[in-house]
Amino acid sequence: MKAYQDLKQSFQRLHYLSKTIALLDWDHETYLPRKGVGYRADQQAFLSGLAHERLTSSQVGELIAACEAQLHELSSEEQANVRCWRKDHDKATKLPTAFVEKMERRCSLAKASWAEARQAGQFERFQEDLSALIELSREKAQYY
Numbered sequence: 001m002k003a004y005q006d007l008k009q010s011f012q013r014l015h016y017l018s019k020t021i022a023l024l025d026w027d028h029e030t031y032l033p034r035k036g037v038g039y040r041a042d043q044q045a046f047l048s049g050l051a052h053e054r055l056t057s058s059q060v061g062e063l064i065a066a067c068e069a070q071l072h073e074l075s076s077e078e079q080a081n082v083r084c085w086r087k088d089h090d091k092a093t094k095l096p097t098a099f100v101e102k103m104e105r106r107c108s109l110a111k112a113s114w115a116e117a118r119q120a121g122q123f124e125r126f127q128e129d130l131s132a133l134i135e136l137s138r139e140k141a142q143y144y
Contacts, residue, residue: 003066041108
C-alpha cells in the first residue's frame with residue numbers, strides 16, 4: 001500500500017531528525033563550550049520545530065487517514081505502527097510549533113544552567129530556569 005510506505009518514510013525522516021537532536025543534546029552535555037550554549041539551544045529549537053511541523057502536517061494526517069481506511073490490508077505490525085503514528089500525530093497537533101521551539105530552547109539553556117549551579121553548589125543560579133520550566137510545563141498542560 002503506497003500510503004503506508006509514504007507514511008513509513010515520513011516517520012523514518014522524523015526519526016532521523018529526532019536522533020540528530022539527541023546527538024546535539026549529547027554534545028551539549030559532554031563537549032560544548034559555554035559560549036556555544038545559546039547557539040546550540042537555537043539549533044535544537046529549530047530542529048524540534050521542523051520535526052513538529054512535519055509530524056503535524058496535513059500530509060501526514062491524510063496518509064494516516066488513508067492507512068486507517070484500509071487497515072485490513074496491513075499486517076498486524078503495520079496496523080500497530082499506524083495506531084502509534086495516529087497517537088503521536090494527534091498529540092503533537094495540540095501544541096503550536098512556536099511553543100515546541102520555545103520549550104526546547106528553554107530546556108537546552110536550563111541544562112547548562114543546572115550543570116553550572118550544581119558544580120558551584122548554588123541552586124539559586126538555576127532557580128530562574130527552573131521557574132521558567134515549571135511555567136512552560138503548566139502552559140503545555142493547558143494545550144492538552
